[in-house]
Structures are given as structure tokens and as C-alpha cells.
Amino acid sequence: MGLTKVPIYENRHGVAIKDMFNMISAVSASSFLAVGLTIPSPENDTIPAYFSNDLVQLYSMKSDDLGKYYRYTANMTLFILIWMSFWTIVSYYYGKLHFDSDNIEKSYDVVETYIKRDIKLLEK
Numbered sequence: 001m002g003l004t005k006v007p008i009y010e011n012r013h014g015v016a017i018k019d020m021f022n023m024i025s026a027v028s029a030s031s032f033l034a035v036g037l038t039i040p041s042p043e044n045d046t047i048p049a050y051f052s053n054d055l056v057q058l059y060s061m062k063s064d065d066l067g068k069y070y071r072y073t074a075n076m077t078l079f080i081l082i083w084m085s086f087w088t089i090v091s092y093y094y095g096k097l098h099f100d101s102d103n104i105e106k107s108y109d110v111v112e113t114y115i116k117r118d119i120k121l122l123e124k
Helices: 030-038 052-069 074-099 102-123
Strands: none
Touching: 030 052
């Protein structure tokens, strides 16, 4: 695996985020930043449309407007809390029922034995 050349952009210092990662994901308001850092410029698709300092300025000016997209009513918040609690409890008991057994502990012991054996072989 060789080194990859990172493009240098005119009038910019550093590296563009889009050139460092194959995929970027984000949640909530940070998703706006992730999209802004990865979309190509409309004029030239080899350069990013925005750089981090552009997005910091945009976010500082428009952050109050983002709140209107994330407002939940009290009922919606309660529903989400109950929904997540329900699935957390179901997942816990499903895991206890199907994955918490003596066989799992034995399989961990077997894997640990093989790992220790391989480490001893590598140390020789």
C-alpha cells in the first residue's frame, strides 16, 4: 500500500476533509457540517465546495435556525423515550436468553488458549 498524494488547493492551508476519508457520517446538526465538508464545488468537482472555516462562519451565523428542525413536542419526546427503553429491555433479555450460556464462556476459553499458544509461537 503506497502513500496517496493529497491535493493542495489555492489560497488554502492544510488538507480538505473530503481528501482524507472515504466516508463521513454524522448525526443531528453535525450532519450539515459533514455534508458541507464532503460535497464537491459546482464549478469544479475536484475541489470541495466548502472548507472548515467557511462552515464555522456559516454555523455561527445560522445555528439558531437549525433549532427549528429539531424541536420535539413533549409527547414525541415521551414516545421516543418509551420506544428506546422498550427495545433496550427486549434486547437485553434476548441477549441473556440466547448468548449468556456456559457454551459462550467455554468458547472464550478456547479462543484464549489459541491466542496464548500463538503468542508463545511468535515469541520464539
